[in-house]
Amino acid sequence: MxxxxxxxxxxxxxxxxxxxxxxxxxxxxxxxxxxxxxxxVRYQEFGTDIPVNYAIHGIDVSWHNGRINWPMVKSMEVRGVHLDFVFIKATEGLGRVDAQFRRNWEEAKSAGMIRGPYHFFLATKSGRAQAENFLATVTLESGDIPPVVDVEDTYGVRDTLIHQRLQEWLDVVQANTGTKPIIYTSVDFYDRHLGRMFDGYPLWAAHYLQKENPRIARDWSFWQHSEFGHVSGINAEVDFDVFNGDSLALKQLLMP
Structure with missing residues (x-):
């Protein structure tokens, strides 16, 4: 050749x-x-995309969602996706109680939902006084999600004072409930204003711009991935969440 x-x-x-x-x-x-x-995956019935690689789905509600038909919420299922848990707004600041809290708290449990209470934190107010408002309003039971503090705005308060007041809230609530509270915030707020000081607390992260998981370096327990969902029994748009784990991991997280 x-x-x-x-x-x-x-x-x-x-x-x-x-x-x-x-x-x-x-x-x-x-x-x-x-x-x-x-x-x-887009679920037209829920009106939003659902991260289907997570098995446990839920929502979070407040008075903004109006009066809710909880049996309808619990019974809604679309292609194997149903709602197992709900975060319910309980209190805000020093003396405010959410107008729908008591009804939502009782009726969600009666419908079979795993429930968890949250407090909307005001950085301008005493952390201890806010914790006392929360504790005077909420009675936790076995099987509930631990208390949540929702911190998402500085209101012009410097970070060091936010840290002090937030730590007060966390310490008082943990001392009175015997369990470590969960922090809710956006990934941007966490990185900018909270950081490593609070890495030891479970995190419920809000982030809507990334579809696999929230864009945050630390571990997280819950992820609020959408603000615009639709659920049978709720007339207003509702936030959608997932739990980062299986049913055994969720059970281990719940109040004993």
């Missing part, structure tokens, strides 16, 4: 090998893309 013919064969072999490698890479990339797309 001539040298020229050997070179020509070698050239074709290299081209075929290159085409094969590019095909394999393209197939792998497509499968990875498809896998990522499959993690967030």
């Amino acid at each position: 001539s040298v020229r013919k050997k070179q020509k064969i070698r050239k074709w072999v290299l081209w075929l090998l290159l085409i094969f490698v590019l095909g394999v890479v393209a197939l792998i990339n497509y499968e990875l893309w498809q896998s990522k797309e499959d993690r967030f």
Whole structure:
């Protein structure tokens, strides 16, 4: 065989090998893309995308959601996705109690929902006094989600004072309930204003711009991934959440 013919064969072999490698890479990339797309699926009935690689789904509500039909909420199921838990606003600041809290608190449990109370934190007020408002309003029972403090605005207060007041709330509530509270905030607020000082507390992270998980370096327990969901039994739009774990992990987190 001539040298020229050997070179020509070698050239074709290299081209075929290159085409094969590019095909394999393209197939792998497509499968990875498809896998990522499959993690967030549009559910028209819920009016939002759902991260289906999480097994336990829930919502959070306050008086803004109006009067809720909890049996309808609990019974709604679409292609295997149903709602297991709910965070319910209890208090805000020093003396405010959510207008729908007591009704939501009792009726959600009666309908079979796992419930958890949250306090909307005002950085301008005493952390201890806010904790006392929360504790005077909420009676926790076995199987409830631990208390949550919702901190999402500085109101012009410097970070060091926010840290002091937030730590007061956390300490007072933990001392009175015997369990470590959960912090709710956006990933941006956490990184900018809270940081490592509160890494030891369970986190309920709000983040709507990334579809696999909230964009935060630390561990998290709950993720609020949508503000615009729809649920049978609730007339207003509602926030959607997922739990980062299986049913056993959730059970271990709940109040004893």
